[in-house]
Amino acid sequence: MERDENKLLGFGCMRFPLLNSEDPKSIDYKSLYEMVDLYLDSGFGYFDTAYMYHGGLSEVALRKALVERYSRDRFTITDKWPSYMATRNEDYEIIFKEQLEKTGARYFDYYWLHNLNLGSYETTKKCGGFEFLKRLKKEGRVRNIGFSFHDGHTLLDEILTEHPELEYVQLQINYLDWNNGFVESRKNYETAIKHNRKVIVMEPVKGGRLSSLPEEAISILSPCLNGESPSSIALRFAASLDGVVMVLSGMSRLSQLEDNIKTFKNFRKVDEEDIKALDRVRQILLSKEEIACTSCAYCTGECPMNINIPGYFALYNSHPGSKDMYKRAARGRGLASECIECGECELRCPQHLPIRKLLKDVRASFED
Ligand code: SF4
Ligand code: SF4
Structure with a gap:
């Protein structure tokens, strides 16, 4: 070509x-x-x-x-x-x-x-x-x-x-x-x-x-x-x-x-x-950037807890603390607090995001 x-x-x-x-x-x-x-x-x-x-x-x-x-x-x-x-x-x-x-x-x-x-x-x-x-x-x-x-x-x-x-x-x-x-x-x-x-x-x-x-x-x-x-x-x-x-x-x-x-x-x-x-x-x-996630979803396929990683990160950037929206994003999915820290997601993230650490921030923002 x-x-x-x-x-x-x-x-x-x-x-x-x-x-x-x-x-x-x-x-x-x-x-x-x-x-x-x-x-x-x-x-x-x-x-x-x-x-x-x-x-x-x-x-x-x-x-x-x-x-x-x-x-x-x-x-x-x-x-x-x-x-x-x-x-x-x-x-x-x-x-x-x-x-x-x-x-x-x-x-x-x-x-x-x-x-x-x-x-x-x-x-x-x-x-x-x-x-x-x-x-x-x-x-x-x-x-x-x-x-x-x-x-x-x-x-x-x-x-x-x-x-x-x-x-x-x-x-x-x-x-x-x-x-x-x-x-x-x-x-x-x-x-x-x-x-x-x-x-x-x-x-x-x-x-x-x-x-x-x-x-x-x-x-x-x-x-x-x-x-x-x-x-x-x-x-x-x-x-x-x-x-x-x-x-x-x-x-x-x-x-x-x-x-x-x-x-x-x-x-x-x-x-x-x-x-x-x-x-x-x-x-x-x-x-202005908080979490530089591109929503590619490469990380989600192997997550044993089926955590909606890109969904939570997007929400964290756009509506931090909104518990109602978090509930919607989490419907049928694992919560950020359910991460078992296996690290599978981080191996696949093209943005090299420290997903496990960021999920703790998500948890603090939406669950605590
Ligand atoms: S570290 Fe957490 S979010 Fe990442 S794949 Fe494992 S359980 Fe899922
Ligand atoms: S792989 Fe990385 S950039 Fe892609 S959705 Fe997951 S956290 Fe975001």
């Missing part, structure tokens, strides 16, 4: 429209069909799914909404092997076949190792994950290979040096995290470019956080917006970087898709004034 400035919008498949916002499996197919139709009719065609999204249903939903309704040459699909699940070499083939079956895609245009970090890089090496990807490509079962990454630039540099066969790297890049010491958006981007790899951007709007900004941030941005939304300038920031070939947006509503189409149909790079304004907005947002 080469950079095409008319086609930089990728359809992220981790935030499909839902019938019940508390249940990631309750996909609203009617709305999803409409969104897929509009996205394709607008000239775009890149879909990004993964084994774990929507409690394992994203791949199936993609088959129903896309693969069974359009000819295979109208779109490309990226799927990802769940690197955190690697324990034995045999699992690679088993899970890959399951993914092909769930999506009905016959082959994947792009196939990534999902969420490489220090721990999963070691197990992937040990279990033969890199050889598996090379074999898939050689056999034509996938067309291009790469990985998504959630760690620091030193490790990224090591992976890219040791694995020249990985053509693409998917990175969390947005203006808020640009200089963040954990996420390292800028340093990771520069490392990927140094290694001459193509970059796919994820979380350009930081899980929606950059779409609704405080008043003082809006007034700084308004001369740059020309009627466009705060999400639009966040997307343009990421899409303006050289070497970026796709920017993913996990859209949950038709109106979000329409807004994104407007942005990318008339794509213009951010200019110096835009960058200056975004720097000031970043300072404002950082000064």
